[in-house]
Amino acid sequence: MVQPSRPVSIADDEGIHSSSTAFAHPMQVEEGLEDTQALPRVDGGKDAWLVLAGCFVLEALVWGFPYSFGVFQNYYSTHGPFNSQRSGVAAISTTASGIMFIASPFVAVLVQRYPRQRRLANFAGLVILVSGLVAASFTSTTGALLATQGILFAIGGLTLYFPAMYVIDEWFIARKGLAFAVIWTGTGFGGAVFPFVSQWLLDTYGFRTALRVWAVVIAVLALPSILVMRNRLPLSGSSALRPLNLAFMKLAPFWIYSFGNMMQSIAYFLPQLWLPSFAREAGMPAIAGPLALCLLNIAACGGYISQGIIVDRYHVTVAICVATLGSMLAVFVCWGLTTSPAMLYVFVILWGLTGGGFAGNWAGCAAAIRKSGHHVDTGMVISLLCVSKGVGSVVSGPISEKLLEVAPFQDADFAYGTRYGAVILFTGLSVTLGGVACIGKLAKIV
Known part of the structure; x- marks a missing residue:
């Protein structure tokens, strides 16, 4: 059980304000401050849980919607x-x-430079995101x-999400890995609910109404989430940009973690993107595709939590090894040998529990x-890992479309013998x- 932290204070002459903790460990900040103002406890308490809940909802809305895009993908490909x-x-x-991931470090720096504009950025991002969905409902071209x-959705989502997300680093220290993991389960929760609702809206009303309904739902749910977000550390009178310590980017471990994260991310998006189409072309019931996405995202919640628990207790490579071995089994065996809905569901559950929760090890x-022994800004490391995941996101779509043009393996059975065979093999190689990083640990590089 983590005990409540003792009251500490902020000395304004140190130039510390709340947003700086996106790039500095809060305990390190607190230890050097004078006792002039009591702060709320870390790792628990009403305020911490409200912030955690607000971040969870924003995570579900901003990331759950694009992660359930497979339903829209299937609809757009079969309807005028x-x-x-x-x-x-x-x-x-x-x-x-990809845009949300890749641009996150730039937004992180702006949040630090203009901490008093954080809530304004939240509201501006919400307006842009909702406008993007409404505008999409009037389009007629790809x-x-x-x-x-x-x-437009990406620009709005990033501006809405990241300024709120970074305050978690202030509120959780001993349970930081678990806190981030809980927030990231919001993606799984949104990805589990959105496909069914989207499928019903698309089948009943068409894509134009579906997009407008989602615009309203996101606006209604995001507003209270923004309002409950609050900083733990008070703002100082100065908003000068603190120098960023990026020395860790010269270290081999950072690049090993980033490369592994990028490869896992390339694989991560492929099942989410193609499962509904795969299920339809395999002659499975219409519910199979949305249900597979739902089960995948529910299982990913468990994947995030398990990764977060492991990195809080063991070296991060233990979590990476578990995720990698489970992902390889899920893709090469379960997806590759799929011929029925039951086997497809086994695949998505195992995939969600392992590869689906891979980002849960970022804090680790x-x-x-x-x-x-190196100084590391947790928020900046996470935002840079977002970049490598964003690269994987951007390239996964075009690569998978090209792989679908590869002739099916005529002498192969099961899913390997369909036009998705090359996609499955590429996904397995990527994971x-x-x-x-597991090899790097054995070689004592990380």
């Missing part, structure tokens, strides 16, 4: 006016996710969908570098390379 212009549809979701449901990557 987009069924005659399928090329590029797969890039809508991966572009949205290019317009990419610009609205893809790019930062902790591992810190324990090696295998995602475990490179």
Whole structure:
């Protein structure tokens, strides 16, 4: 049981304000301060839980929607006016996710530079995101969908999400890995609910109404989440940009973690993107695709939590090894040998519990570098790992579309013998390379 921290204070002459903890460990900040103002406890208490809940909801809304895009992908590919212009549809979701991931370090720096504008950024991001969905409902071309449901949604989502997300580093210290993992389960929760609701809206009312309904739902749920977010450390009178310590980027462990994260991320998006289409072409019931996405995202919640618990107790490579071995089994065996809905469900559950929760080890990557004796800003490490995941997101869509053009393996049975055979093999190879940090640990590099 983690005991409540003792009251500590903020000395304004140190130039410390709340947003700086996106790039500095809060305990390190607190230890050097004078006792002039009591602070709320860390790792628990009403305020901490409210912040955690608000971040969870924003996570579910901002990331759960694009992660359930497979339902929209299937609809756009089979209904007008987009069924005659399928090329590029797969890039809508991966572009949205990629932009949010890749641009996160830049937003993190802006949040630090202008801490008093954090809530304004939240509201501005919500307006942009909702506008993107509403604008998408009026489009008739794939290019317009990419610009609205893809790019505009991403800009709004990032601006809404990240300024609220970074305050978690202030409220949780001993339970930091678990706290981030709980928040990231919001993606799984949203990804589990959104496919069914989206499928019903698309089948009943069409894509235009479906997008407008989601715009309203996101606005209604995001507003109270923004309002409960609050900083733990007070703002100082100065908003000068603190120098960023990026020395850890010169270290081999950071790049090993980043490469493995990128390869795992390339694989991560492929099942989410193609499962509904795979299930339909395999002759499975109409419910099989949305249900597979739902089970995948529910299982991913367990994956995030388990990764967070492991990194709080053991070296991060233990969590990476568990995720990698489980992912390889899920892809090469379960997906590759799928011929029925039951086997498909086994695959998505195992995949969600392992590869689906891979990002849950990010806080552990930062902790591992810190324990090696180097100064590390947790928030900046996480935002840079977001970049490598964003690269994986952006390239996964176009690569998978090209792989689907590869002729099926005629002499292969099960899913390997379908046009998705090359996608399955590529996914398995990517998750295998995602475990490179385990080799680095054996070689005493990380």
